Amino acid sequence: MSNPYAKLPAWAEYGLIPLVNLVVAFLVAGLVVLLVGENPLNAAYHMINGAFGRGEYIGFTLYYATTFIFTGLSVAVAFHAGLFNIGSEGQAYIGGIGVALACLWLDKTMPWFVVFPLAIVGSAAFGALWAFLPGWLQAKRGSHVVITTIMFNFIASSLMVYLLTRVLKPLGSMAPQTRTFEAGGQLPKLDWLLSVFGLEVGNAPFNVSFLLALLAAFGVWVLIWRTKLGYEMRTMGFSPSAARYAGMKEARITVIVMMISGGLAGLMALNPIMGEQFRMQLDFVQGAGFVGIAVALMGRSHPAGIIPAAILFGMLYQGGAEIAFEMPSISRDMIVIIQGLVILFAGALENMFRPAIGRGFATFGRRFPVAAERGA
Amino acid sequence: MEFFDTIVAILESTIRVSVPLIFAALAGLFTERAGVFDIGLEGKMLGAAFAAGAVAAVTGSVLMGLLAAILISVLLSLVHGYASITQRGSQIVSGVAINFIVAGSTVILGEAWFRQGGRTPALDADARFQTVTFPFADAVKDVPIFGPIYSNLLSGHFILTYVAFLLVPFSWWVLYRTRFGLRLRAVGENPGAVDTAGISVIWLRYRAVICCGILCGFAGAYLSLAMSAGFVKGMTAGKGYIALAALIFAKWRPVNIMMACLLFGFLDALAIRLQGNPLPFIGQVPVQLMQALPYILTVILLAGFIGKAVPPKAGGVPYVKER
Numbered sequence: 001m002s003n004p005y006a007k008l009p010a011w012a013e014y015g016l017i018p019l020v021n022l023v024v025a026f027l028v029a030g031l032v033v034l035l036v037g038e039n040p041l042n043a044a045y046h047m048i049n050g051a052f053g054r055g056e057y058i059g060f061t062l063y064y065a066t067t068f069i070f071t072g073l074s075v076a077v078a079f080h081a082g083l084f085n086i087g088s089e090g091q092a093y094i095g096g097i098g099v100a101l102a103c104l105w106l107d108k109t110m111p112w113f114v115v116f117p118l119a120i121v122g123s124a125a126f127g128a129l130w131a132f133l134p135g136w137l138q139a140k141r142g143s144h145v146v147i148t149t150i151m152f153n154f155i156a157s158s159l160m161v162y163l164l165t166r167v168l169k170p171l172g173s174m175a176p177q178t179r180t181f182e183a184g185g186q187l188p189k190l191d192w193l194l195s196v197f198g199l200e201v202g203n204a205p206f207n208v209s210f211l212l213a214l215l216a217a218f219g220v221w222v223l224i225w226r227t228k229l230g231y232e233m234r235t236m237g238f239s240p241s242a243a244r245y246a247g248m249k250e251a252r253i254t255v256i257v258m259m260i261s262g263g264l265a266g267l268m269a270l271n272p273i274m275g276e277q278f279r280m281q282l283d284f285v286q287g288a289g290f291v292g293i294a295v296a297l298m299g300r301s302h303p304a305g306i307i308p309a310a311i312l313f314g315m316l317y318q319g320g321a322e323i324a325f326e327m328p329s330i331s332r333d334m335i336v337i338i339q340g341l342v343i344l345f346a347g348a349l350e351n352m353f354r355p356a357i358g359r360g361f362a363t364f365g366r367r368f369p370v371a372a373e374r375g376a
Numbered sequence: 377m378e379f380f381d382t383i384v385a386i387l388e389s390t391i392r393v394s395v396p397l398i399f400a401a402l403a404g405l406f407t408e409r410a411g412v413f414d415i416g417l418e419g420k421m422l423g424a425a426f427a428a429g430a431v432a433a434v435t436g437s438v439l440m441g442l443l444a445a446i447l448i449s450v451l452l453s454l455v456h457g458y459a460s461i462t463q464r465g466s467q468i469v470s471g472v473a474i475n476f477i478v479a480g481s482t483v484i485l486g487e488a489w490f491r492q493g494g495r496t497p498a499l500d501a502d503a504r505f506q507t508v509t510f511p512f513a514d515a516v517k518d519v520p521i522f523g524p525i526y527s528n529l530l531s532g533h534f535i536l537t538y539v540a541f542l543l544v545p546f547s548w549w550v551l552y553r554t555r556f557g558l559r560l561r562a563v564g565e566n567p568g569a570v571d572t573a574g575i576s577v578i579w580l581r582y583r584a585v586i587c588c589g590i591l592c593g594f595a596g597a598y599l600s601l602a603m604s605a606g607f608v609k610g611m612t613a614g615k616g617y618i619a620l621a622a623l624i625f626a627k628w629r630p631v632n633i634m635m636a637c638l639l640f641g642f643l644d645a646l647a648i649r650l651q652g653n654p655l656p657f658i659g660q661v662p663v664q665l666m667q668a669l670p671y672i673l674t675v676i677l678l679a680g681f682i683g684k685a686v687p688p689k690a691g692g693v694p695y696v697k698e699r
Contacts, residue, residue: 032481036488084468133675143678144687146468147624150415150617151671151678158668166662293472333483340476348459348470 008354008361014300018346020353022298025341032337036329043323043330050322051315055194057322059204063271065307065314066206069213070268071292072310073220076301078145078261080224081253082237087134087149088265089289090156094130095266097160098122099273100168100178100280103185112274115184119270120212127266128259130156135258139251145258153289164282177281187274207275209267216264217303223260233257265289287336294339297347313339384524386645391529391537392603394641396421396595396612398540400619401626401633402547403591407453409551409628410584411564411690416456416471417592418616419478424449424596426482429496429607430489432503432600441503441601446593452478453589454582461581464694475616483609494609496600505534505602534602536594541634543591548630560584564688567695577695595619621674628688640670 008017030040051061071088078085085091102119134148164176173179187208191201224230232253236243244250272284291313298312299305320335345352400417407414424445432441452474459470483494490496510531517527551557559580563570567577599615600607618640625639626632647666 032484036484084466086468086472137675137679141679143675143680146415147620148675148678151621151675154614154617154671155668155675158664162662162664290472290476293469297469329484329488331483331487333480336476336480337484338480340473340478340480343469343476344455344459344473348465348467348473349463350465351463 008358012357012361014302014305017350017354017357018298018300018305020357021345021350022342024353025338025345028341028345029334029338032334033330038327038330043327043334046323046326047315047319049319050325051319054202055199056202056204057318058199059189059194059201059206060318061311061314062210063204063206063276063314064317065311066210066213066271066275067268067288068291068295068310068313069217069307070264070271071288072295072299072306073216073292073303074261074265074268074289075292075296076299076303076306077220077224077233077264078257079296079301080230080237081233081257082240083135083138083254083257083261084146085131085134085149085258085261085265086146086293087131087152087289088261088268088292089285089287090149090153091127091130091262091265092268092285092289093153093156093160095123095127095262096269096273096280096284097163098124098126098266099269103181103274104168104178107181107183107185110184112184112187116187116208116270116274119274120267123266123269124263125266127269128263131258131262131265132255135255135262138258139254157283161282164280168280178279181274181278185274186278187270205276207271209271209275212267212270214307216267217307220264221303229253229256265292291339294342294346297350298342380521381524382649384528386642386649388528389645389648390638390642391533392641393644394637395534395537395540396598396603396615397619397622397637397641398544398634399591399595399598400616401622401637402543402630403588403595404620404623405547405551405628405630405633406560406584406587406591407581408623408691409564409688410560410581411567411688411693411695412457412460412581412585413467413692414456414471414585414588415468415617415620416452416474417588417619418612418614419471419475420449420452420589420592421596421599421616421619422475422482422610422612423452423478424593425600425611426478426486426496426596426607428597429499429600430486432499433490433497433606436500436503438503438505438601442593442597445597445600446590449593449596450586450589453585453592457582457585460694461578461585464696467692467694479610482607486607486609496607499601499605503601504605505536505598507532508535508538534598536598536602539594540598544630544634551630556583561688564690567690571695571697577697581695618670621670624687625674625677627686643669 033040033043050057052058071092074088075085099119099122102115102122106115106118130152134145134152137143137148138145168178169176170179189201190206190208190210194201194206224233232243232248235246235248236250236253240250268288273280277284295306295309295313299309316335316338320332323334324331400421404414404417427448428441428445431444432438456470456474459465460467486494486496510526513527513531516523551561559570559575563577563580570580571577599611622633622636622640625636643666647663650661650666651663
C-alpha cells in the first residue's frame with residue numbers, strides 16, 4: 001500500500017506522534033469532565049495520585065497493567081500480520097477455563113510453582129483454541145476475522161455463563177463461580193520487587209504473572225523481529241500479494257498468528273483468576289480484551305511501546321477508581337471514554353496531525369539538514 | 377387454541393424486538409454498500425437512545441426526542457466518516473472507538489444531568505410513542521384465527537414499527553431503482569470507476585454515512601421512546617452487533633435483512649418464552665444456547681456452509697485519489 005505521507009525521523013514516528021494523539025485524547029476527555037461540571041485539573045491530580053501516590057496504589061496500577069500487557073500483545077501480534085483480532089476479550093474469557101481446570105485439579109495437593117506452569121499451558125491452549133476457528137475460517141473460507149471474532153466474543157460469553165452456572169459451580173452454591181482455590185491455586189505477590197524501591201504492596205494483588213507478562217513481551221519481540229515466522233508475518237501484513245509471490249503459505253501463517261494471538265489473550269486470565277480472586281467468576285475479563293486494542297494502537301504494536309501503554313491504562317484504571325471516590329459525578333465509566341478517545345486519536349485518526357508535523361520537519365529539516373538525513 | 381395463542385404471542389414479541397434490528401441493519405446496509413464498514417452501529421444506537429431519552433424527558437416532546445436521536449447519531453456517523461473517509465483511517469478501529477466513547481459518555485452525562493444511576497427520568501405518555509390501533513381491532517378480536525392475527529399481530533404496534541417495515545421496500549427502491557442508489561452501490565464495488573465518471577467518491581460516501589446515522593437514530597429512539605419509557609444504561613445490549621450479524625446473514629440485501637432480523641428476533645422471543653419450559657422431544661434447551669444462536673448461525677454462514685456472504689468489494693478500503 002502506498003504511504004501518502006512523508007517519512008519522519010524515528011523519534012517523531014514512535015514518540016512524538018503517539019504523544020500528540022494521546023494529549024489530544026486527554027484534552028477531549030477533559031472537555032467531558034468540564035461538561036459534567038468538574039475541574040479537569042483536579043481530576044488529573046486525583047488520577048495521578050490514585051495511581052502512584054502509595055506503594056499499594058502502584059501495586060494496583062501494575063496489576064492492571066499486567067492484564068493489559070497480555071491483551072495488548074495479543075492484538076499487536078495479529079496487527080503485524082494484517083489481522084484485526086477483536087476477539088481477545090472472548091479468547092481471554094475462554095482461557096480462564098484452562099486456568100480454572102489446572103487449579104481445581106491440583107490446588108490442594110501441589111504448590112503454586114507446579115500449578116502455575118500447567119495453568120499457563122492451559123490458559124494459552126484454551127485461548128488459542130478459541131482463536132483457531134476464526135483464524136481457520138479466515139484462511140480457508142475467507143470469512144472476515146473481524147466479524148467472526150466479534151461473533152465468537154458473544155458465543156464465548158454465552159458459553160461461560162452456561163459453564164459457570166451449570167458445570168463449574170460447586171453443588172449447593174448460588175453464585176456463578178468456581179470454588180475458591182487453596183494455596184496451590186494462589187500466585188505469590190511481588191512484594192519483594194516493590195520493596196526494592198522502598199514501597200509497601202499492601203492489599204494490591206500485584207503478582208508473579210507480571211514477570212510472565214514481561215517475558216511474553218520479550219518473546220513477542222523475538223518472534224516478530226528475530227524469527228522466520230515473524231518475518232513472514234510482517235511481510236504478509238505489509239503486502240499479502242508480496243507474501244504470496246514469495247511463496248509464503250498465507251493460510252498457515254494466518255492460523256498460527258491467530259492462535260498465538262489467542263494464546264497471549266488466554267494468558268491474561270492467570271492474573272485475575274490466580275492472582276486476585278482465586279476463583280473464576282462471571283465476566284472476570286471486564287473488557288480487558290478491548291483495552292488491548294487501545295494499548296496495541298498506542299504502543300504502535302511494539303512490545304517496547306505496549307508495556308508503557310499498558311502501564312498508562314493501568315494508571316487510568318487504578319486512578320479512575322480514585323477519581324470516582326473523590327468526585328462522585330465521575331464514575332469509572334470515564335475510563336471507557338478515555339479508552340475510546342485513545343483508540344480514535346491514536347488509531348483511526350493517527351494521520352490527522354501527521355501532515356502538520358511533517359511540514360514542521362520539512363521547514364526545520366532545511367535548517368538542520370543533518371537531523372533530517374539521519375531520520376530518512 | 378392455546379397453542380395458537382402462544383404462537384401469536386411469540387410472533388408479536390418477535391416483531392417488537394426485531395424493529396431496532398431492522399433499523400440498525402438497514403443503516404449498516406447504506407454505509408457498507410458504499411464501502412464504509414461500520415461496527416459502530418451499537419454505539420450510534422446507544423447514543424441515539426440516550427439523546428432521545430434525555431431530550432424527551434426535558435422537553436416532554438416525543439418529536440424533539442426523535443430529532444435529537446437522529447442529530448446525535450448523524451454527528452457520530454460524521455465522526456466515523458471523517459476518520460475513515462477524509463483521514464483514511466481504519467474503519468474498524470474508528471467503529472470500535474465510537475462504541476467505547478458512547479458507552480462511557482452516556483453513563484457519565486446521564487448520571488451528571490439526571491442523577492438516576494445512568495437512567496434518564498421515566499417518560500410520561502406524551503413524551504413517548506403510542507401504539508396504533510387499527511380500525512375494528514377490538515371488534516374482530518374474538519373471531520377465531522383471523523381475530524388474534526389482526527388485532528394482536530398486525531394492529532397495536534408503535535408507529536415506528538410500521539415505519540421500520542415500510543423502510544425495507546423503500547431502501548430497496550432507493551438502492552436499486554434510483555441514480556443515487558446505483559452510484560452508492562458502485563462506490564462500494566469500484567470507487568475508481570465512479571471517480572472516473574466524474575462523481576465525487578468522498579461526497580457519495582459521506583451521504584451514505586449520513587443515511588446510516590439517520591436510521592440508527594430511529595433505532596435508538598425506538599429503544600428509549602417506544603420499547604421502554606426512557607434510557608437505561610447499556611440498553612442496546614449488543615443489538616448493534618446482532619444487526620451487523622443480520623446484515624451479513626442477509627448478504628447485504630434489504631428484503632433478506634428484514635427476514636434475518638425477524639429470524640434473530642424470533643430466536644430472542646423464543647429464548648425468553650422457553651425459559652423453564654422444556655421443548656417437546658428435545659427437552660430443556662439451555663437459554664444461553666438460544667442467545668448464542670444468531671452469532672453461531674452467522675459464523676456458519678460466513679464459513680460458506682449456507683450460501684456465501686460476499687461483502688461489497690471495496691468495503692473497508694479508504695479511497696485514495698490518483699496523484
